[in-house]
Amino acid sequence: MTDWDQRFNESGFIYGTEVNEFIKNHYDYIEEGGHIGCFAEGEGRNAVFLAEEGHPVTAYDNSEVGMEKMKRLADEREVYVEGLHKDLTKDRVGENVYDGAIMVFGHVPKEDQPFLMANVRGSVKTGGTILMEVYSEEQINYKTGGPPTTEAMYRPEDILEWFRDDKILHFYYGEANRVEGTRHTGLGHVIELIAVKESV
Template sequence: MDAHAWDERYAGREPVWSVEPNQFVARECTDLASEPRRAVDLAAGEGRNAIWLARQGWEVTAVDFSRTGLEKGRQLAGDARVEWVHADATTWRGTGYGLAVVCYLQLPAAERAAAVRNAFDALVPGGTFLLVAHDSSNLLDGTGGPQDPAVLMSAEDVLADLVGKDFDVVRAGRVERLVAVPDEHGGASERTAYDCLVRLTRR
């Protein structure tokens, strides 16, 4: 899906995603002691994670290739201080960050690797890299998410993207996420979706 398609998707008045941060971003970043307190949210979309991080005291850069998504993020941010940057995650470059977040950026392998390396390279030594994405196993074992295996990934794939980089693995594996799925009676039931989560510390 290209930037124009995402602009169209974000064009509605209501947020496409929840205004709350991703549960794993909130879990992993609450009380995170990374310094400096500068964070980049790469492929930020409407900025839900960037806005949350700003409200936790981070100086945040939100990067996305959809101008419409970024504009909606500005509107949702209120008084949260976020720098909104129009750029593609696969070509953006930055430095001096204590935290880099990549959340549900589902791309084919070569493009994913470029974005993953850009996020990691933006970190200072001691900085935290955090990626959350739809796991490859979700296609058969879970629910929802992209149905194209080419844009799904495992934690092992992400670690392979960073071969040659120097880091310590804090956490890398598959995590479960409960989602509400409508049923035939007009209600909803909970089903399990599977994500990959990779948290690293740059040496």
């Protein structure tokens, strides 16, 4: 059982069942009806929302417990989400598969971040859109969610470097209020990205 399996192994949804605010407000940057890859999707709240909005959705996470809860939520909402158990810091997903990709608070150690980001970016077709919201290192001072150390948080300059070949439609580094279940509770410090993939 992974650390995330243990975290998700309670009856309730620890990050709630409602879509992340950033995704709710910006998912329409992805073409209508486009196939979306959801990375580090946890218990599935964002994937299920996107399926409700008419998108084919494939969700990835390293927690089998999280994937099972996502399936339960999808069944309750009467939609289908393909859930795949995968370690996104070691296992490649398909290349040029999706019309769009999202990742919300997918936190991994610094040494694994380049592989994870290459996985997300590589999965999207040229012209597809990537939406991401993660905690910045500044989040450590807010204590409203996220990893216990900055080692698994993100730096804005790294994200801009990973997507340097793409068209950046939106980039935000600053405060945002997020109330998502019991683990994200109030004002925090985030990095947001909307990027259109411009090259393979």
